[in-house]
Amino acid sequence: MDSPEQAQSEQPQEGLRARSRRGTMGERWWSRRFIDILETICDKGRLSRGRSYARSGRVLELGIAPGHVGARVQGSRPVPYDVDVRITAYGDGEWEVLTEALASRALYRAKLLAGEMPPEIEDVFGDCGMPLFPDERGLEMECSCPDWGFPCKHLSAVLYLLAERFDDDPFLVLAWRGMPKESLLDDLREVTDDVPFAERLSAFYEPGTSLARLRHQPSRASAPADILLRTLDPPPVKTRHIPITDLLRPAYRRLSDPRSPGEPSP
Template identity: 90%
Template sequence: MGHPREPREPHHPYEPHEPHEGLRARSRRGTMGERWWSRRFIDILETICDKGRLSRGRTYARSGRVLELDIAPGHVAARVQGSRPEPYGVDIRIEAYGDGDWEVLTEALAARALYRAKLLAGEMPPEIELVFGDCGLPLFPDEQGLEMECSCPDWGFPCKHLSAVLYLLAERFDDDPFLVLAWRGMPKQSLLDDLREVSDDVPFGERLSTFYEAGTSLARLRHQPSRVSAPADILLRTLDPPAVKARHIPITDLLRPAYRRLIDPRNPGEPSP
C-alpha cells in the first residue's frame, strides 16, 4: 500500500501560517467520525496508518488546507495546500464493484426485509457489513484494498495531505452514509430504485414470516471472522451517545475504561482519545 519511509518534507520559509479558505472539518479536537460507518472507516485507517501523520492530517483538515474533494466510483480526488505555493494533488482509490457484483449485493440486501426497509428509509444498518462480507465483497477497504498517492515530496506514508483528505472523507460519510456505497460503485438512487423494484415484486403477505428474522444466524455471528480487530469501545462509538453527564463528564467517556477492562481485566483503562 505504501512507500518506504524517507525524510519528511522539508520546511519552506514561505509556508503560509494564516487560516486557509478550503474545506474545514467540523470536529475541532480529538478524532473524527460520528456515526458507525465513518468510525469504522477511521478505525481501519488508524490501524494501518502511522498515527503521527494522521494527527498532523487532522490539523490540516481543521485548518482549511484541503481546497477540493471530489468523490467518484472507486476514486477520491483532492487538492491540498501544503508548504509550497502550488497545492498538492491527492488520489485515493478502491475497487468499484461492477454491475454483476452489485446485482448479487442488491439481491442479498433485498432478501432481508428489515435491512431493505432501513435502507429505503435512508438508514444504514450496521449488519450491512456482514451482508457484504457474506458475498465476498468487503464494504470497507483494508490495507490491500486502499491505494493512495500524493504529489508532495514527503515519502512517509500516508503523508499529512493524504491524512487530511481521509478525515474529511469520513466526515462526508457522516453526512451521507450512501456515499460509502457510491464509492464502491452504486449511486444512492440506483440502489433504492433496485430495492423498491425487488420489494414490489414480492407480495407483502409472503414476507411476513421472515420480516423480523435476523439476517445472519447466531451461530454465523459467533464464528464471523474479524478482518480488523475492533476497539474495545466500538459499541460506544457505534451508538448515538446519550445526553447524560456525571460531574460535567459525558457518560460515554466514563464508560470507556470499563469496556476496556471487560476485554482485558488486567487493563486498568486509559484516557479517552
C-alpha cells in the same frame, strides 16, 4: 528573502473545515468503522497532523466518484498538492449479486429504503465475498507532496474529511464502491414491488443472521476495547467541551487490560 507582499500572497487558501474540533472524527457507525481501519494501518503521528489540517481548512477541494476520491490540499508550499485515494468499484454484475442479497433481507431493505444504513450490511457484503470497507490491501493512496511517509498529513486530512462526508450521507460509502444511491433504491423498490406483501409477511421479521450463527460466533481477540463506543451513536454530552466518549475511551481500555489494578500480574 521574500517581501511582506510575497509572504502574504502565499498564505494558505481557506478550504473545507472539519466539524469536529477535538478528539477523533466520525459520528456514525459507518464513518467510525472507516476511521478504525485508517488508524490501524496508518502512522499515528501523521494522522494527528492530518486531523489538524482537516480542522484548519487546508483541504481545498474534495470530490467522490466510483472507486476514486480526488482532492487538493494546501501544504507549506504555494501550490496545493494533489491527493488521490482509490478503491475497487464493483461492476454491474457484482452489484446485481449484492442488491439481491440486500433485497432478500426484508429488514435491511426497509432500512435502506428509509435512508438508514443497518450495521449488518457489512456482513452481507462479506458473505458475498466483496468487502464494504477497504483494508490496507484494498486502499491505494497517492499524494504529490515530497513526504516519503505513508500516508502523509495531506492524505490523512482528506481521509478524515471523507469520514465526515460519510457521516452526512451513508450512501456515499456505497457510491464509492460504484452504486449511486438512487440506483440502489430504485432496484430495491423494484424487488419490493414485484413481491406481494402477503408473501413477504412471514419473512419480514426474520433475523438477518441465524440464531445458531450468533451462538457460535468466535471471539475476536483483536477487537478494540472501546468497540461499543465506536459502534453506538455517541450521546450529545460533553465535559469542558470534550465529548463524553473521548473521556470514557481510556476507562474502557483500562478495564479490558488483564494487568489493570485488581487483577493479578502474570
